[in-house]
Amino acid sequence: MYTHEIESFLEEDLGYNDISCKLVPDHNVEAIIFTKEDCTLAGVDVAISFFDYFGIEYSTDYSNGDRLSKNDVIFTLKGSSLSILRTERLVLNFLGHLCGIATNTSRCVDIVRSYSDKTKIACTRKTTPGLRKYEKMAVIAGGGDPHRFNLTDSVMIKDNHVKMMGVEAAIKSAKEKAGFTQKIDVEVESPADALVAAKAGADIIMLDNMDPENIVKTVDYLKSSSISEHIIIEVSGGINMDNLEEYAKTGVDIISMGSLIHRSQWIDVSLEIVKVQE
Structure with missing residues (x-):
């Protein structure tokens, strides 16, 4: 400090x-x-x-x-x-x-580890203004991932970006502007958009506000479409300790939870x- x-x-x-x-x-x-x-x-x-x-x-x-x-x-x-x-x-x-x-965080990590060794728990930017770095370091202490500390760490294309530009155009613009160290994370709400994002060059595909059943279907759809193995599958939206077990069973790479901080x-x-x- x-x-x-x-x-x-x-x-x-x-x-x-x-x-x-x-x-x-x-x-x-x-x-x-x-x-x-x-x-x-x-x-x-x-x-x-x-x-x-x-x-x-x-x-x-x-x-x-x-x-x-x-x-x-x-x-x-x-x-x-x-x-x-x-x-x-x-x-x-x-x-x-x-x-x-x-x-x-550690309680959530324990829940996920009982179903998947590869799945990581991450927080979000839903933090207390002025205290973000401390809160994210607390997530790390609990065994979680801090996700991005600020908007510069990676390029996240969210639903409002997609509404204004479309998935492909937003990814194209991001790839033109981003540095070589910045990953591109695209938020999608359907299997079709997930595949579009994958083919357009996204590094991370975030399945937003999908229930566990649809997550499994989307992941299977992406795998059957032979997407690149380097693509990370992330899920987020409305996930908390009460329903975390069902999301852990999906076997995705990242489960992002604003509740790690704002519901602690x-x-x-x-x-x-x-x-x-x-």
């Missing part, structure tokens, strides 16, 4: 007249941060950025992606009570939010001062 980001978050949280943290004497203290529920850990690096900024000593036995049990101690801290109190809520907010995403629940993480040095 960059210094200007840390200071921006602090400016929002501390305000201009922080009395609550200053009303007690500033002592050297020891504190712990622990989880109150089972979770997959994410946000360790973010928390460390705040500790380093405030000169707080820390130790941890865990890394992002580790699976923790209720009451496991994530960090042991030593330092100024004022500094620890000032960083407390920011660190806990990040850990709670990011661990929630990682935990949700925070993990209850707490900080407790355990020793005060006079």
Whole structure:
């Protein structure tokens, strides 16, 4: 985390007249941060950025992606009570939010792995503005794929592009404008358009808002049409933990889920001062 980001978050949280943290004497203290529920850990690096900024000593036995049990101690801290109190809520907010995403992701990954070793779970750009990189790193900690971080990473031709240009024209334009490292991902809603996209040179074909039965039919149709083996088949749209099992059974390459982030629940993480040095 960059210094200007840390200071921006602090400016929002501390305000201009922080009395609550200053009303007690500033002592050297020891504190712990622990989880109150089972979770997959994410946000360790973010928390460390705040500790380093405030000169707080820390130790941890865990890394992002580790699976923790209720009451496991994530960090042991030593330092100024004022500094620890000032960083407390920011660190806990990040850990709670990011661990929630990682935990949700790891549960989804476990579901898919019981049906397919090749299928990857990916998130989308449905992220909180200003927090995207942290949220996507939490998906990685949970065993998922971050998909593209921004519009530059790859060229995604979505339904609105197709409505204005058609599949073939949109792909042709993308191939003319894209760099050689940028893949072209085309969103389609029918087997016919999927085949058109494949023949026009798409690298990734996203089957959007298709039910599992139609996904299987479309994949079979594409294979029977002898599409290039390098083409990645992705599915997306309305997929969540409740229906993920049925999509996992289709054996597609990528299952993209906005719900990895926007439907995750925070993990209850707490900080407790355990020793005060006079």
